Amino acid sequence: MSSFEVRTVQLSAGENPMKMGKAVMGLRRAALGEITNFKAAAVNSKKTGPAKASFKPSVKASIAPRAISEVLPMAPAPADPLPTVSEESADVSMKEAEEEELCQAFSDALLMVQDVDKEDGDMPQLCSEYVKDIYSYLHVLEVEQAVRPNYMQHYEITERMRALLVDWLVQVHSRFQLLQETLYLTVAVLDRFLQVQPVSRRKLQLVGVTAMLVACKYEEMYAPEVGDFAYITDSAFTKAQILEMEQLILRTLKFELGRPLPLHFLRRASKVSNSDVERHTLAKYLMELTLLDYNMVHYRPSEIAAASLALSQLLLVALPWVISSAAALLTYDAAHLKPIMQHIAKNIVMVNEGKTKFQAVKNKYSSSKLMAISLIPQLNSSIVKTMAAALLGNP
Known part of the structure; x- marks a missing residue:
């Protein structure tokens, strides 16, 4: 009987595929407990029902070696026989495993830090599978949306006016109990707008x-x-004026508001370096002091975060940045961060010694909710004063 006739007979025997499907389903369910490597068990499982026995021989009976030799001449056997389906699937799985190991090794070689995202696979909100790609994109984005240095040159407004405004915004931020990201984004929007759209001091x-x-x-x-913002200005501006300015800001920035914030990079660096709450909070305090410093507007958010964490580690645990795992993550060495750390140290000295009247950030971080981190004695250490001396002109 040819293969065509065998298939015809089998199709006629199974005219109702729905019924056969039910029978096969029932047989599989009954045979689940009998799966084994012994041949006897396999024979018993075949004898449990006629439906499965009538359906299976179609593969083996129609492709018998004798029938093939009678219809077609036997082709010469290839030198290397083709692998079976199981071997091919095994090769594919092995190749996939090798590629995955190679990609992981390549990723680790790029960052040169321990994979801290291994245990976050069960938490989808942490995006552990592509968190490295996200931060690579943030590094690109912070360059595209940069603020140029000394952008207020020849403006009517001065850096002191800007510092006064930011100091007041820090108090408004605390009054409204807003998120930390909101304050950083506010200053980012302010600087990006002012560098292309000069405004009067009024x-x-x-x-x-x-x-x-x-x-x-x-x-x-x-x-x-x-109306809340109109009220907080003591009704110096109306709601209509605020809405009109909002349209101008959004058109000027082309609705591109996703500039990376120093806080984003600090959280990542603190996780990689296994920083405790005290080091992380001190770094946040140092970062927030930079918001008032007009001479630091051109630094990238990732540089601000790296320098703040580096100084925090140096003050609290005497850990040099060069051996910190966060240094490899943010790709900044100690020499690159030194001038930024000097600016931060200058801000600390000016606040602690009363050389500036803008004390909103220090008062905010003197609260017990923030561990009174702005009052720790390390901020008055010789390390800070030595770093600040280069910018303050002290001997």
Whole structure:
């Protein structure tokens, strides 16, 4: 009987595929407990029902060696026989495993740090599978949305006016109990707007509260209303003026509000370096001091985060940045971070010695909720004063 006739007979025997499917399903369910490597068990499982026995021979009976030799001449056997299906699948799985190991090794070689995301696979919100790609993209984005140095040159407003505005915004931020990201994004929107759109000193506060309104809409789940911002300015500006300025800011920035923040990079670096709460909180305090420093607006958010964490580790645990695992993650060496750390040290000295009246950040971090981190004695150490001396002109 030819292979065509065998298949025809089998199809006629199974005219109702739905019924046969039910029978096969039932047989599989009954035979689940009999799966084994012994031949006897395999024979018993075949004898459990006629439906399965009538369906299976179609493969072996129709492809018998004798029938093939009668219809077609036998082809010469190849020198290397083709692998079976099981061998091919095994080779594919082995290749996939090798590629995965190679990709992981390549990724580890790039970052040269321990994979701290291994244990985060069960938490999808941490995006452990592509977190490295996310931070690579953030590094690209911070370059595209950079702030140029000395952008207020020949402006009517001065760096002192900007510092006064940011110091006031820190207090407004605390008053409204907003997220940390909102404050950083507010200052980022403010600087990016001012570097392309000069404003008069009379409208500087309007730009500041509107930048915070935009940041709230971007970051907060429940943003304050426009009337709240008009009230916080002591009704110096109306709701209509704030909404008009909002449109101008968004058009100027082309609605590109996703600039990376120093806080994003600090959280990643603190996780990689296994920093404790005290080191992380001190780094946040140092980063927030930089918001008022006009001479630091051109530094990248990742540089600010790296320098703040480096100084925090140096003050609290005397850990040099060169042996920190976060140094490999952020790809900045100690020589690159030294001038940034000097600026941060200058800000610490000016706040602690009363050389500036802008004390909102220090007062905020003197709270017990933030571990009173701005009052620790390490901030008055010789390490800080030596670093700041280069910029303050002290001997």
